[in-house]
Amino acid sequence: MTSGRSGRARPAVWWAWPLVGLFVVVLWLVANAAATMLEYRPLASLWFPPTAISFAAFAVFRRGAWPGLLVANLIGAFFTFLRTGHDFPPDRMLLYGSLFALAHCVPFCLVAHATLQSIPRNAAPSLARTVGVFLLGGVVAALIAAVAGVWVSTLAGMADRADTWSMILPWLIGDVAGLLAFGPLALLGFRALATRLRIPVPHRLHAFDDLPRPPRAPAAYALKLAATLGTACLALYAISRAPHNEPLLFIVFIAIVLQLWIVHTQGTLESLVSIGVFNLCIVGQVYVLGLGEHALTLQFAMITLASASYYGLAVPLLYADNVQLRRLLIHDALTGAYNRHFFVELSQQAIRQSRMREQPASMLMLDLDNLKQINDHHGHAAGDQALAQVAEACRSALSANDLLGRLGGDEFCVLLPGVDHAGAAIIAQRLLSAVRASVYPFSTEIRPSMSIGISTTVDDEDDYDSLWMRADSALYVAKRGGRDRLAQEEATPRETEPA
Numbered sequence: 001m002t003s004g005r006s007g008r009a010r011p012a013v014w015w016a017w018p019l020v021g022l023f024v025v026v027l028w029l030v031a032n033a034a035a036t037m038l039e040y041r042p043l044a045s046l047w048f049p050p051t052a053i054s055f056a057a058f059a060v061f062r063r064g065a066w067p068g069l070l071v072a073n074l075i076g077a078f079f080t081f082l083r084t085g086h087d088f089p090p091d092r093m094l095l096y097g098s099l100f101a102l103a104h105c106v107p108f109c110l111v112a113h114a115t116l117q118s119i120p121r122n123a124a125p126s127l128a129r130t131v132g133v134f135l136l137g138g139v140v141a142a143l144i145a146a147v148a149g150v151w152v153s154t155l156a157g158m159a160d161r162a163d164t165w166s167m168i169l170p171w172l173i174g175d176v177a178g179l180l181a182f183g184p185l186a187l188l189g190f191r192a193l194a195t196r197l198r199i200p201v202p203h204r205l206h207a208f209d210d211l212p213r214p215p216r217a218p219a220a221y222a223l224k225l226a227a228t229l230g231t232a233c234l235a236l237y238a239i240s241r242a243p244h245n246e247p248l249l250f251i252v253f254i255a256i257v258l259q260l261w262i263v264h265t266q267g268t269l270e271s272l273v274s275i276g277v278f279n280l281c282i283v284g285q286v287y288v289l290g291l292g293e294h295a296l297t298l299q300f301a302m303i304t305l306a307s308a309s310y311y312g313l314a315v316p317l318l319y320a321d322n323v324q325l326r327r328l329l330i331h332d333a334l335t336g337a338y339n340r341h342f343f344v345e346l347s348q349q350a351i352r353q354s355r356m357r358e359q360p361a362s363m364l365m366l367d368l369d370n371l372k373q374i375n376d377h378h379g380h381a382a383g384d385q386a387l388a389q390v391a392e393a394c395r396s397a398l399s400a401n402d403l404l405g406r407l408g409g410d411e412f413c414v415l416l417p418g419v420d421h422a423g424a425a426i427i428a429q430r431l432l433s434a435v436r437a438s439v440y441p442f443s444t445e446i447r448p449s450m451s452i453g454i455s456t457t458v459d460d461e462d463d464y465d466s467l468w469m470r471a472d473s474a475l476y477v478a479k480r481g482g483r484d485r486l487a488q489e490e491a492t493p494r495e496t497e498p499a
């Protein structure tokens with residue numbers, strides 16, 4: 001079920017799992033303390049970041065996360081009992097603590113599992129789908145955790161049955177806010193830790209490693225992050241000075257627009273860090289400025305920012321997919337030249353444009369020599385290699401305006417916009433030389449060579465088809481003349497001798 005890229009060769013050291021357990025316990029309790037500091041009413045915190053730790057630990061360490069998380073939850077529950085003055089006997093403490101632990105761990109274990117399962121094993125992953133499962137699963141898990149947690153609270157006598165519904169909503173929102181603030185970032189952190197400790201992590205966690213990475217621009221990132229945080233700080237400072245002017249708080253939503261700018265232009269890690277920092281900035285300010293009464297609006301802002309950002313992360317991936325699809329659609333996979341369909345379309349367009357500019361256009365029909373012999377003596381893989389090698393040699397001898405297409409088999413075609421008869425012959429000669437200069441790695445006896453037929457527009461009636469027919473006839477002449485040469489369309493085509 002799980003296997004690691006680097007973990008296969010060397011097994012984890014014996015102290016790796018205890019260290020993971022300890023790390024999870026400490027991190028979970030620190031997050032729990034941060035949540036406690038931000039309680040704006042009993043058992044309702046502005047956010048509950050331990051959810052992020054639980055989700056990430058289950059996603060990376062799977063079953064191995066249970067011991068650390070159970071211990072952390074029990075300790076966290078004991079502290080809450082003491083802090084809220086509930087002096088239970090030891091057996092009750094253990095019972096209620098265990099129930100709290102299960103109420104929290106089971107739902108977040110399930111959402112971690114569902115998020116992992118949303119990444120296909122053998123197909124191209126879709127970040128949008130995984131983000132959808134993570135967000136919706138996160139909300140459902142938080143709802144289950146909130147209902148179960150409030151139920152345990154009433155069972156333990158820590159809350160009134162009458163308060164049940166008024167407790168569930170803030171509990172749910174706090175859990176979601178904590179999960180979205182740090183869940184994916186914590187997951188990356190745990191994955192890095194597992195790799196260091198040579199603990200195998202689920203294969204699926206590597207599915208998004210090849211996300212397109214925009215060029216690193218730390219100064220631009222710092223500027224955008226400062227603008228995002230500055231806007232959020234400004235909004236909170238303004239509302240702290242004018243507490244009854246609620247609309248001021250909505251300045252925070254401008255920060256969401258700035259954050260999306262980061263997501264669309266910076267790398268994934270930078271985006272995850274900015275989500276976390278934005279959340280820290282909000283909760284830190286709420287704590288310092290005492291803005292607990294605006295908790296729901298701010299939670300809404302934090303959740304909106306995080307969920308919009310996670311979906312935004314899928315956009316560069318979709319864009320890269322589009323580029324790749326377009327590349328596959330218009331190029332011949334073996335040689336990288338344009339495929340026949342696209343080459344014909346581009347050539348027709350280029351011929352029309354040359355005519356409008358009152359310029360000529362020329363066409364070169366290229367045919368690789370002796371491919372059948374290469375296939376027969378060295379195999380089809382060698383034949384493929386010859387085709388790719390000759391195409392590369394041609395590409396290196398052409399300019400950016402010239403079009404190279406593979407019409408099929410060993411036939412290529414070059415369209416030269418704005419190039420006349422004489423110019424076409426010079427370029428064709430350059431192509432012959434470039435191909436002759438290369439050496440086939442599979443044979444020193446067969447020298448790379450090709451034959452070329454040339455045609456050039458003579459009047460406005462000329463189009464792709466007429467050029468193609470004349471270039472093809474000229475190619476036939478070059479082949480008949482002994483290969484490795486060019487022939488121009490003429491009543492008596494001019495031929496060059498092999499070098």
Ligand SMILES: Nc1nc2c(ncn2[C@@H]2O[C@H](COP(=O)(O)OP(=O)(O)OP(=O)(O)O)[C@@H](O)[C@H]2O)c(=O)[nH]1
Nearest residue numbers: 367368369370371372373375380381383384409410
């Ligand atoms: N390896 C490989 N062979 C191909 C491919 N497409 C076509 N061929 C083979 O290329 C050979 C072309 O044969 P011919 O048209 O007689 O060409 P040739 O052997 O180069 O002979 P001349 O053109 O007269 O020099 C055929 O045997 C095709 O099966 C391909 O994509 N890869």
